[in-house]
Each structure stands twice: as structure tokens, then as C-alpha cells.
Amino acid sequence: MVFEVIKLAVSLIAVLAVVWLVSAMKLGREARIRDPAHAIALADEAEPGFGGIDVGLDRAGYAALVRNAAGRQMLVRAHGAQFAARTVDSRFTGRLDKGFLTLTPPERAFGSVTLQLGKDAGLWASRMRDVAHNAKPSAGT
């Protein structure tokens, strides 16, 4: 039993050492959305055939809202060195503060996302009112 505890402690130290090395070697820098075309491509990766036509891109490239011809919207944001996305539905809440739009998904682990959209923030906030009427099947797991 003592040996098992020592083995576990050594494992945890090794884990922390490896993670420190990853950080020290500057691996996996934060991803950024380069431009609207990149945002549309990311939305298509999250949902094949999403077909974005309009993009609200955060000034820092941290996140984007992508809208398709059917009026559906997808929130794409950086997740470490990769990206994660969620279809915006009626369970999302939005908060507009001048040029900033904050979206909060129902899934707490995904976290709130604040986009600096400048003068377009109001437009995207108003579009959120329509999303409840445009819900379609989404990937389940």
C-alpha cells in the first residue's frame, strides 16, 4: 500500500514536470481566428455544411459569431491551441455593453464568451432574438 502511494506521488510529480516543460518550451500557443473566412471554415468543421454567410469577428480574433442563410448562428471560440463551437439557441443568454456582446451558453463548462464587435454588436444582439425560431438538429455528443 505504501509502495502504491509512493508510486502515485512520483507519477503526479512527473505529470507536473512534463506539463511545466510543455509550457517552458512554448508549445501550443493560444489559437486565434484569422479572418471571416477562417471563422466560416471553423463553423463548417463543427457542423459539416453549416454554410456561413456572415461573420461577427471579435477584434482580437478570440471568438466569432457565424450566421448561415437559414438564420442559424454558431459561436466559435478559441480553446487553447484549438477551437470549439456551439450552435446558438434559445437557451443562450446575451448581454450587450456598448461594442461588447457577451454570450452565455447553457453549458457552464463551456463558459461565457465576450466578443468585441464594435458597432456591429447591436446587430448581432438583435439577431439573437431570432435564433429560437431557427433551431435545427445539432450534433449530440
Place this chain on the structure above:
Amino acid sequence: MPPQISPIDYAVPVFILLILIEMIVARRRDPARYEARDTLTSLLLGTGSTVAGALTGGLVLALSLRLYELRLFDISWAWWAWALCFVLDDFAYYWFHRAAHRVRWFWASHVNHHSSQHYNLSTALRQPWTSFIAVSFIFRIPLALIGFHPAMILACGAVNLIYQFWIHTEAIGRMPRWFEAVMNTPSHHRVHHAVNPRYLDRNYAGTFIVWDRMFGTFAAEQDTDRPRYGIVRQLGSFNLLWAVFHEWIGIARDLWSAPWRHKLSYAWREPGWSHDGSRMTSDMIRARWQAHRSTNDQDGEERPWTSSTSS
């Protein structure tokens, strides 16, 4: 007296050494292959998995020994028995793994291994904590009923797991053709971890890729379709406990809210299934992608990726 073999204990230092080498390669070729928080989650999932295994392994061993008492044949410890046990265990692994992707109850445990959006050697150690709850062991212990000693089955399973470590990498492109034909390789397993529609639910093999070729679940890595890793609905979180339990929580919520006649289907049907069609399974995603692809004729737009990313 059966031999007491724990090959994984001896392999761990080699695992760490290979991870360090892969990190150096990543720094030179593609620094995005590693991410500190992702690596932390993966390695803690691996550490936690060994704890979970230590807590429940005794019960699985006891059950195996009970089955062994009822064995159909007396199989010796000869070399051919080891070889046969390894092949049959790998065959059992194929079916376990296939079920782990096609039955949500098993997926709830196995999803831990797939939830990283990175594909590197630390991903290999991203092992589940809840295999015992998912009763994943039922696929392997029938070997004891045939007559293989549980210690032999455990050792073969451990060697199989060790084999699968090195295939979790983007640092190796393709192996020689004869090797790719028979063995599971980094290329085949990248396909397995990918969420690109054409790759979903393919290449379940552990050591021998021949099982996928035999049972129609094989897909070759395409130079024009770079694998993107993770799960269809990416977690978007590095939270360790969320990574471990999110699918179990999802099952619990669905069991609670679904109509009575559909409740069990949320545990036993494939991931993504829903009684009202509000979600998508991997088959539905693939079908939609194929329909969209044929409409837009995307073939002409595809470009090779392997030359720039594999090393």
C-alpha cells in the same frame, strides 16, 4: 504458479521519455501539437485511471478466476498459448472498442480517451476512470472461460495497451506498406481519433488492423483530408472532472427527461441518438456530409496535407 507480469510498470519510464522526444520534435515542426492544459488533463486522466484500476482490478480478476474454474479447456503456458491468447484478446478488444463507440453506455467511459483535440503521445495516456461502471471488462473475460489463465489475459491486455501507445502521434507519417496492411499504425489510429465525417467510427483495432478490414470498419487516412481530433461536440473545457463525467451526466439528464418508452434507448443506442431527431449520430453526420459534398462537388478543392504536418 502463474507468472506475475506487470509490463506497464516497466513501460511508463519509456512512455515519458518518448513524450519528451515528441515534444522536441513538435517544437521544431509544429508547436500546436502540444498544449499545457490539454497535456495536464490527459496525464491526470491517465494517473486517475491507474487509481481506478487498482480499486476495481481485484474484482475483475476475482470474476475472471471464477470463470476460469469453469473453463472449457486446459490451456498450458506454452508459447503458442501466449500467441493465441494475444490474438484472441486483440479480437475481443476490437469488439469492445466497437461497442465503446456504438453504445452510449460504453461510450460514456471511453469518451475520456477521445476528448482531447490534440493527438500526441500524452493523448494515449488519457484513459477512462469509469470502465468498471461501464462493465467494459465483459468483452475480455470470456477468454478465461475458454481456458486461458487470467494472468495470461491480463499480461496480453497490458502488452496490447503498450503497443497502442506509440500510434498516438503525428510525428510518424506512414509505415511500410506491409506493416500498414496488418498492424495498427499512427496513420490508421489518427483516422480513429478524427472527427472528419469520413473518418467517424472507423479503425477500432488495437494491435491488428486486419479486424477492421475483415468487418468493414476500415478507413484509410486521406492525404487530402487532414484529421481533426476530439469529439463531435468538442468539450471546450480543460476541466478534469467534466472530461471524466460529462457523458454520464448527459445520460442521466436524458434518462430523467425522456419519455418512458425511450429512456433506455438513451443508454443503449449510439451516441447522438435522440427520440425526437434533435441530435445527430455519426451516421447522420456522414450522410449529411456526403449529400453536401455531392451537391458542391468538393473533390476538386481538396489539397494534400501530410507533407506539411507529418514529420
